[in-house]
Amino acid sequence: MFPLSPITERGSHLELFCSLGKKLYPYKNASHIIWTINGNRIPKENYIIVNDSVAGVVIHNFTYGEANVKCYVDFPVEKQLLAHTEVKSGFPPQRPENISCINYGGQNITCSWTFEKDTNIETNYTIIGSKHPDLKDQFLNYTWRSKNSSRLWNFSTKIFYPEFCIQLKLENRLGKAESSCIPQRSEEILKLDPPPVKVKKIPGVKKMLTVSWGGDMEESKCQIRYRNLMQNDLKDTHIVSNISLQNDFNLTNLWSFTEYAVAIRCIVHGSRFWSEWSREQKGITEEEAPSKEVDLWRVLGKCQPNGSRQIHLFWKQLKENESLGIIKGYRIRCFTQSNRSQACAENTTNKLVTVQLTEEAYLISVIAYNAAGDSPEAVLTIPSCSEESQDQPRVVMLNASALNEQMIVEWKTDPDIHSFVIEWYDVLETNASERSWQYVKNASSWIFQKGAFEQYKCYNISVYPVYKDEIKAPSSITTYFEEGRPSHGPAAEVENIDKSEATIKWKEIEKASANGDIINYTIFYRPEGGKELGKTVNASLLQYRLKFLQANVKYTAHIMASTIAGGTNGSAVTFITNQLSVVEIIFINVFAVMVMLCLITFGLLWALKRRMLKRIFWPKIPHPKLPEMIPGNLEKQLKEPQSEENTVIPEIISILKVGDHDKRQLLDFEDCLGQTKVTEEGAVCLHEASGSGGHEAIKPLLQTPTTLGQQLVPAPVSQQPPLQRSEESLSEHCQKSNHSNEEKQDQPNTKEKTEFNPYLRNSVHTREFLVGENLSFSKKTGRKKETVPGAPCRSSDNGQQYVALDAVVL
Incomplete structure (x- = not known):
């Protein structure tokens, strides 16, 4: 076969020839030659007959990267292989463009370029460095071979010239290409290494950090990048530019007791390349007294006959930008509203406290403190027992609905009320500390943030109006954020079985397993070998009297509890109806008793009045x-x-x-x-x-x-x-x-x-x-x-x- 191991340009036509040889020529001719490519037979219309012993084939639009082409001679039993070859395709090299070099730290030079199209075959790359554009006084001439197109080349040299040029030559079996000598200036291609950075705070100085870095930066300028790690948002990253002739810098107007991440990069004057950003270093500013009072809430216990009651106080932990330090504890004080005498005082590190008060009205204050000072005082008014019992809800038309994975609460109230407290909790939760609340102002609706509610749980949502700094009686509603099928169906029991009737009873599904509001129950019952029947009843019913049953027949029944999301069947129960009804059994028993009484009466009369009865009968x-x-x-x-x-x-x-x-x-x-x-x-x-x-x-x-x-x-x-x-x-x-x-x-x-x-x-x-x-x-x-x-x-x-x-x- 010839040519042997050809390389052709991809997408072009390929011609191959095969000879029978002297041994086969007397018996066969070129018309008996068969061609295959990668095991697939080539159609005969592509065959070429050169003479009696030589045949060729034309492969149009050759797009294989590599292909195996074989020629056979046709025999009656099995065709015989004559020759085979590997054919490759690629592209001739193109002139490289955008040649640029970078000098990293004055030690290594890295050059890069681009091509319009890769060659996809082995190509020789030659880079030449010279002091002059006419390639005289070459200080660099290096050649390497690569199958794939090489777009980047690194070399190390200690010989640097203020000006030099770089040329790139490429050659493969399909062609050659070379670039012109591209001039380079050492000052422009110099790229510094990132400097080492340190971040520290100054004792006693609030809201400031000092940043320092090393290295000789007399002929360079730098940039400082810092960001607040509590916000964790790259958009809030700040950059300080044009810092020169110094090795430290003070960052001011920062948040107190806040952690920052700082990085630096520099550039030499006259260079086109900034250094890479240094590794980020972290620092925390000095503490400060908390800037905001705690978010305080309470749960009122019932007033006891002796006049005492429990008040559960709990509050939210201050955010870092509000606490401005490490909170060491909380101070709680209780005062009667009438004479402002102190009724309780307690210091605690918990976020939940229970205090025992009388039936009077109280003022309760909570202060959070850290090493730098105290937070503003959070005050809460506790109404007296008589005020609490006489207070009427002022929030009307309360409604809650789930939309787009969020809970929306709407209400109406008096126009002179502008502040509200929204409280929500799982109805199955008995711990008061698990309650959530939110203060809202100047609104008649509220959209809860995502993740505040879980699916298949029933929540109690209450809206408390705040009037003249006093929390009034709430309006409440219970709802599900997302309903589902009940986890299990109700277990059924059958009682009062009669000839044609039976009473089926079941227990209400517990709230934790209902996964929604039960809207109805469906009783399914089926006689043995018969058709299943069903009856749907209201969710308030827990029993049903089945009627028109067949006598002395085995029945199978089960109950399905349904929510708006669907229903779940309970376990099945079987029962057999009686052959006689209760009325029939009572009638038979009464008749038998009457007969027995008559026989007993006649026996007694016979024993006592035998002679008289004998004369009568x-x-x-x-x-x-x-x-x-x-x-x-x-x-x-x-x-x-x-x-x-x-x-x-x-x-x-x-x-x-x-x-x-x-x-x-x-x-x-x-x-x-x-x-x-x-x-x-x-x-x-x-x-x-x-x-x-x-x-x-x-x-x-x-x-x-x-x-x-x-x-x-x-x-x-x-x-x-x-x-x-x-x-x-x-x-x-x-x-x-x-x-x-x-x-x-x-x-x-x-x-x-x-x-x-x-x-x-x-x-x-x-x-x-x-x-x-x-x-x-x-x-x-x-x-x-x-x-x-x-x-x-x-x-x-x-x-x-x-x-x-x-x-x-x-």
């Missing part, structure tokens, strides 16, 4: 009276073998369909009848066998004149149930019975047919009397017929059997 139902039997015939039939037709006892017993208990009693009754002789004891046996009152009608059985041998054939009676019979049917039945008795005399056999009646208690059977052929009653017996007392149907004169009322009606 289970009345005794007597059996109908059996026919009269003759004792002789009864005894005879008891001795004779009884046939099934002539058996009296079974027919007597068959009248009733009884239970087990009654069967046992009837068996006893049969045993009694089984005796060979019926006596009075037999009658007793029959009575005992009857047992219950339901069978007492069997008692007179043995007393009847009829014999057991006579067959009882009942007469036919109506088959209607006894409960459906009226009194008329009963009377008709009795008449039929009397008539049947007359027929029974002619009928030797009488059979009794029994039938069960379900309407009778104690399994009593109703009966129909059938007239038998063998049934006959003697009319000649003349025996008195026995009757059951109270029976409705009575027997006739001829001894006809009757039917008892109890056998028909319950």
Whole structure:
């Protein structure tokens, strides 16, 4: 490849050529050569075919600082590298301008120059120093090489001439350039070194500092620069010029007990260059008595019943330009306003003092002092307890708002009040010394300086009017400088859970975590697997009754507290509604109690009035009276073998369909009848066998004149149930019975047919009397017929059997 390692002017066209070589020429030609630059293939339209073995490439507008150009021969599998070279670009040197030299302290010379454009390639720099412009009598000829443009050159020499010239030559591969020989004068280019400086105060002399410096400055002039370090503002820097022929200077009209920084620079007469500023030296002026009284304020305690109260006094530290020295302490004096007698005296180094006073009005003075003297007296009036309670606020329409990171307070008051005290503090701060205040005159608004308030804190701002040197009752307002979301949400609790209602309660967020004024609370609640619902309530409410809930369902609820900046959710709480409401539970309990009371009452009545209740609910139902039997015939039939037709006892017993208990009693009754002789004891046996009152009608059985041998054939009676019979049917039945008795005399056999009646208690059977052929009653017996007392149907004169009322009606 040729040319090898070329250097071209940046932005120009570059031509490169590549040869195949003798080995490849028989097989390939120049058309198979490929060019790349920095790995990127160059388009074929830039290729040049010189002959069969040589090809070239043209790179237009070459702007690379350095580039790697390669040529390849094309092969089917992989192209083969033929050659490569590094190409650099730059600019030819230009004529240097603005050549100037500086002689530092008469020992070193430094020259500098400027170029319109850098070369960006290695360039040779040659500086030539000569006594004459035609470069004769050269005392300096020095050459160096630099890739970057060199704009500064230093050299040391002890040979100085009043006048000499400096020439600069430059050369690289793209061209050459040189300057003319620039004349220089040693007096004009001399630059002194900065002098050493000292600053001190003169004892007993106020507001003055003495500045001194070293070195031989007979043929030079100097400047002094000083500034107040308390102000820390370079605009307040003062310069004193044209100081000559001396090595010290007094700075006057300074602040007392103030630190200053002082620096000096000098220049030789006839030179163009000032020396550099010396290192700053500091000095403090003498102390002086404080020039201003302390900024005094107070916080009044409550008047106690015994007439005493606490007064908290505090004041701001004086600034350095006001204290004019080191404050060593404060003197506090208290005087009654009535007779100016001293009530308290105290010396302290603190900025907060608490004094115990009575309910009278007082004057309190505070004086700050240093080594040089006392400050003016600061006086404050303390009203009496009665004046404080009767004083009414004179500041109206107080308003506070934050705008552009500043707090603005506006108010209106009486036109004769021109002085005010603005007090502000964090409402959560209990220490009185943390309060801030500011005296304002001839204003109805105040803009606080930045940084006086912090975000998310609630401040109490009060405006006190000052009238005739007395501080009157204030007007106050609480506000936030900047509000934010609450730090945390309220914790919820659920009470009084019912079937469809529940009460959710929460506590008010403490002021330190609210980060603003709470404007509302939002209750969010959601049934399990359902949609979340919400209800917003006023900030004054701390509980809410949720209604229209689903019964026996699990709910999740939480409370969100909101300020104007946004809201924060509290912790969630879960609860399950009841399956029954309170009213339903009370009704069920009342009903159960009433049932229990009824059962207990009935039990007590049963225990106490069992027999009476038994007669009411289970009345005794007597059996109908059996026919009269003759004792002789009864005894005879008891001795004779009884046939099934002539058996009296079974027919007597068959009248009733009884239970087990009654069967046992009837068996006893049969045993009694089984005796060979019926006596009075037999009658007793029959009575005992009857047992219950339901069978007492069997008692007179043995007393009847009829014999057991006579067959009882009942007469036919109506088959209607006894409960459906009226009194008329009963009377008709009795008449039929009397008539049947007359027929029974002619009928030797009488059979009794029994039938069960379900309407009778104690399994009593109703009966129909059938007239038998063998049934006959003697009319000649003349025996008195026995009757059951109270029976409705009575027997006739001829001894006809009757039917008892109890056998028909319950």
